[in-house]
Amino acid sequence: MRPLQTTLKFATWLLCLFVCQTAWGQGLTGSVLSDKGDLLPGVSVQAENQRTHQKYAALSDEHGVFEFKKLTVGEIYDLSFTFMGYAPGSYKGFVIKQAGNNSLMIRLHEDTKGLNEVVVTALGVKKELKKIGYAVQEVKGADLVKARDANPVTGLTGKVAGLSVAANPELMGTPSLVMRGNQITLFVVDGVPISSDTWNISPDDIESYSVLKGPAAAALYGSRAQYGAILITTKKANPKRGFVVEVNSTNSFDKGFIAVPHVQHEYGGGMYGLYAYADGFGGGLQDAQYQLWGPRFRGQLIPQYDGAYDANTTYTTTFGDQVYKGHIKPEPYLNRGYVNGKGNLERFLRAGFQTTNNISLSASGEKYAMRFSLSQSHQEGIVPNTGVNIINFNTTASYKASDRLTFNTNFNFSRTYTPNIPDVTYGPNSLVYDLSVWTGDEWSVTSPDIRGKWQPGYKDVKIVFPEHVHYNNPWMMVEDWLRGHYKTDVNGYISANYKLDKHLDVTGRTQVTTYNLLRTEKMPWGAYTYARTLGQGDYREDRRNMFESNTDLLLNYNYNVTPLVNLTGLVGANWREFTYSSNFTSTDYLVIPKVYNFTNSLNALMTNNFNSDMRVLSAYASMDATIGRYATLSFTGRVDKSSALPKGSNVYFYPSVALASVVSDYVKLPDFISFLKVRGSYATVHGDATAATIGATPYNTYTQLSGSTAGTLTTNFSQYGINYLSPYNGPDYSLQAVYATSKPYNNVTAASSSTNIFDPNIKTFNRVNFEEGFDIRFLENRLGFSATAFQYIDGPQILQNAVSPASGYTGYYINALKTRKTGYELTLNGTAIKTKDFAWDVLVNWSTFKDVYDELPPGQTYYNTFFKKGDRTDKLYNTGFVKSPDGQIAYDAGGKPLKNPVNQFLGYMNGDFQWAINNSFRYKQLSLSFQFDGNVGGVISNRLYSLTMQGGANIATVEGAIGKSRLDDDQNAGVSSYKGTYVGKGVQVSNGAAIKYDNFGKITNYGELQFAPNTATSTVQTWATQYYGQIQEGMLTSKTYAKLREVVIGYALPKAWLKKSYISNVNVSLVGRNLLYFYKDNKYKGIDVEQYNTASAASGLQTPTTRRFGFNLNVVF
């Protein structure tokens, strides 16, 4: 055996050819092996006579042996070998000798990234990448299981151009999966859609993820895939490998903050430098809903929450002119919370921990292939007493009843359960509200009274804490105020495939996906939050059930019409049934503490339920016409009839067409270009009135909870607590006028009319997509570059257009408004170095898009007050500063910045582009990979920054000129004539003229205004509140960031070591995730801007994000 030749006839793959030539006899026989030495059955072999161009074909048998019997002695033949998953091989100029046997042995290289690679496309159809006329990118499941994140899909971050995956910093938070600016909501497993909150996917059971980027790719799924889809192919037993056991285990911990508020430790709670505790409920001096504008820690005597109470003694505390008298004994006012360089928040949080273990068994024989897998994951959150457990079983089986008939089944059970996850919203129900923003070092999280939670004699009734209106004892919040989440997901399918002949096969498949969810909240006595001011607890249950089935019947065909033209495709029909029901019940306070039962409600129970059903009948067809080596033209069509739309307009059709042509197959290109494919596609998709997610109380609010009143599926029923959104994909009933009912007075029902009107002829909305691109490979395929451009025309949409309120309504549902989205995606991948022992691979993804208004509703020059045709849809309009002509901030006579009375354009909410660079190195058994990714451009109102500046917590409030004035403010606390010393940078109108504005807030009389530098002084607190609180422009921050996303150091034990054991493979890896977070200004680094990957105007609060370090062990028996 000796290497003879290496050819590079095709472009996308690496190819090595080893041919052994020995004398064996007449004709030609040979065998085909993989580069690992396995015999390859089913390889197509072609022999072409160099002189006559006559062609002969053969197929290797189960021993990898092929045979040509009719070759002519003395003639010279070119041989080519093709096999799916392997790089093609060829051998040119084989001379058939008269005497002896002619024999060949050839090795094909397993192809890891060639363009003859197959990818999974819509309905689970595998296609060769070179025949696909639209962008699709595949990610191997194995790439995501090592440096795994808590969430199964956040590992896709940076792996696919155009897909932005924003990890959610919260335990059990749902990541934001944005493809080309829209949230992906469709997850398809082995060709059938499943309901997913992303947590019910078990990464260990995933062979690969295919990301369908645009409508053309997803046209066969109809409206659910209009924003793209994530197709998941589950692992199956490998028919070649017999019985295999694989164990994969990852243990990781979360430690070291990358995004945590930077706070001051010099001033405590209070306002205007004042503080004296009486009851934490407003009885004292600024002792309730205070901010961190209290006195400086100077050891001065101040009544505090743990001071001794003496009804018979009146203690006097003086701040300037304020003479405060109370019965709490004043004690030295000192910093208690900041210990050894860590504040209360850092000292309260712990290292998170996660262990994920999977064992899978696969078995295969002549007629069957089965795989059983069990995964278990246990995560402990960085917030004490929080965590998540996930159990997952997965079974796939395939049975070949005959040569023609095959049955396949997949069953997946997933249970996500936790007795307690934190509630991270803005409000006293949220730990981060307490610890990141509003309380400071005037108390210590480790002091015994705080740790003991309950006041002596009032266990389970009254809490120990400095404040009792808006802030809660954190230990009570995590140990007593418990929020359970119990979700069971089941999905599976059974299918039968019957081969009618070599051209046709038919598949029948039925699938179900269903979940059952229970969420509970136990709010103890002594806990206070918005709208729950009595402090006597509550108990809530939120139960949801979703069931969906999809039954498909489809016929696959594959015909060679002429030697040049091949037609493949399918014709099918789908029946989708959907049903959902939910029930939400809450007590209205508890009579007896700790009895979390509805019978224990103090006032009438608050309860509601919701039911919905939907059916969609569909027929679809696809055809790929391959015209020799020139091109593949693909057509798809789908027609849906959906019950989510009104009669008369509930049937709609989606067409798509795509063209792919491998130019390098038929045009001679310069040698350095080894492959060039061009592609283009067009598709139209429609949508109905459905919603991807649903909340706890669709269409209902409760007066007692001060919820918002919008009648939608995601109506926010309560002023506190998260309105958890679970997967839905059912009807949203938005096109129907219904009366809203509520109990506004004395628990008596009242009704109000729909605030919307509807065009009776309303139709589905339209998305038209054009996509163009090319894939090119250079330098013997070492370097690949892929570029895609896309244009979406969205509209006419189903638009809830704002109408004149005088019509009696606020919204008119019509078909109107078009937006045009254009974008570009680039992928570069390559092997910088490849030798026997060392390899360096690089993957770079880059993407950008923008969306503009293309056609406004009829008769309107403006849409949403500010937007004109051609404007980007992500322009952020919000409150802005008034400015002088030279751009300086204008101040009023009180030294506060002036707010423009009309919202102003502040910036674009979307980033300019996203990027990711992944490097992987392999040296012998050792591998190292790391990824940087990030976003450039875009702005957001940073609420955490705003709140910490307004609230006096931010470290910037004690630094520089601000910090100097803050000292003055503290010295003058309570002095009634004091007006502060801080002078904001900017100007004032110096001639007393009034500023005049037009309807867009533009100043119309600059000519009458004279400006001079601002000289008015202010206290830091009142200045900061106006600057950072009342004016969004003051809290605007950039969304530009970069992260060192993941680092994996792996080692595969040499096979030689394992030879004598039952073990065939052992891989160990050290992994790190989110190790570095680059953001240009530390002041703003309290939030992880990564999570805001959509056009969102403002950030929220978050639990600090941490680095993750782990160890992965993978053993295959």
Next chain:
Amino acid sequence: MKKLIIFAAVIIGMSSCKKSFDDLYVNNNKPIGVQASLLFNGLLAGLVDAPGGQLDRISQYQLQNNSYFGNNQYNFGSGDNLYLNLTNVVNMEKQALAAGAAPRNPYSALGKFFRAYYFAKMSLEMGDIPMTEALNGAANLQPKYDDQKTVFSNCLNLLDSANTDLAALIAANDRTLTGDMYFSNNLKQWQKVVNTYKLRLLIHLSKKANSDEDLNIPARFAAVLNDPATYPIMTGMSDNLQYVWLNPTNKYPLNKETFANGSLNNSASTYVGLLTTLKDPRVFVTTDPAPGVVSSGGSPTDFSSFKGGDIGADMGVLATQNGAGVISYINRWRYYSGYTAENTFIIGYIEMCFNIAEGINRGWATGDAEAWYKAGIKASWAFYGVPDAGAMTVYSLPLGVPVSGPYVQSTVNVNFDNYYAQSNVKYAGNNDAGLTEILQQKYIAFFCNSGLEPYFNWRRTKVPAFSTGVGNGNNNMVAMRYKYLSQDQSANTANYNAAIVQYGNVDDINGIMWILK
């Protein structure tokens, strides 16, 4: 293949449908039709303007001292969108007819009142508004604006028509109204409300009384006073259209659970200063003495201990004064110590007394202005529990004491006659001084009730003097109108643009609307 088809058929059969596509389309979770009484309930519950917020600041009774929680600025945005309420009125009327009610029925009669009430309220806030072309849904998405005179004229006619209808229904002993949380379905009470409210609207038109003959304001005013049989009006406090607060479902916005908010607001000098100038004992009931003044030795029953903050001042100044304890809070005993504080007037008898006094003062009708003026003051005293003569217990809460107390209890001696004998209280006659006295007393009686009425009255008469300054925002001015509903700028552009021509093509909050000219 056959097996497969059977297999597929079985599976499809298993998921066989029970409902048709049309049935599945319908949202069964909410009604598509409701009884008129349920819409009526909703309208009634929404009539009240809750105290304890922006309204009290606009009328300069209370001020905010912490700009994190709000401010005292007059940078008005859009006025109230009451068209949604009016759609409920339209549907209430339709549903009543659909349920078989006679063309003249209590819902249609009260529907006319609601229409007048909501259209007039929007016009008072914004000026010209769409009325005659409004409420037509998709049939007219760009309704033109009616000038304010047309709006008021229509509203007065609607009230007359409601009065006529109610009289007929009362005569016919109609008992078909249900769900009335204010008057237990007693139409006679509603008839008094309608005519009392009409007096309010006529008073709002005072600047047009002599110049506008079409509206015929003095005659319409006199007709109500002179013909009580046709136009019954309120005769006492039991006739008030007022919101009664309930625990636990409808707590007064200020209550012992929201006590901590109390320190974010102070009493404003516009109100407190007027009371203390008049040596009015109502100040002891509505206001606490400034805590720092008392802790430094001031008496909780001395008028000089009651200090309002200057609402026109910079927020930083107010914050500092509050911190130093030199400005007062609202009376915590009355407003914060329980759950229901006081009833909140929507259309009240006391206001009516002053409206009548004003009309007579202006010469629109003959009568004893002083008697109505005095009746108004006395009713207000009684509302606050101030006796005509004798000892009154007053309560205040010092700093350092929880909302549960102990409150400081003091006794003050009051005497109405002495109070009334003061020259700035005693009615000065049907002249400008007398009018100012009426307006001052009306302002005092409007404390924490009747929505924006005190502001509208100030805007019309400039009594009492409102404080102005940097704290007002808006170039240090009190705004004169609300902006139009913002959707009209994009969705009803031509009509919106036509409506703002009078303000120099800007939707200007300092523009002067027709009734103020």
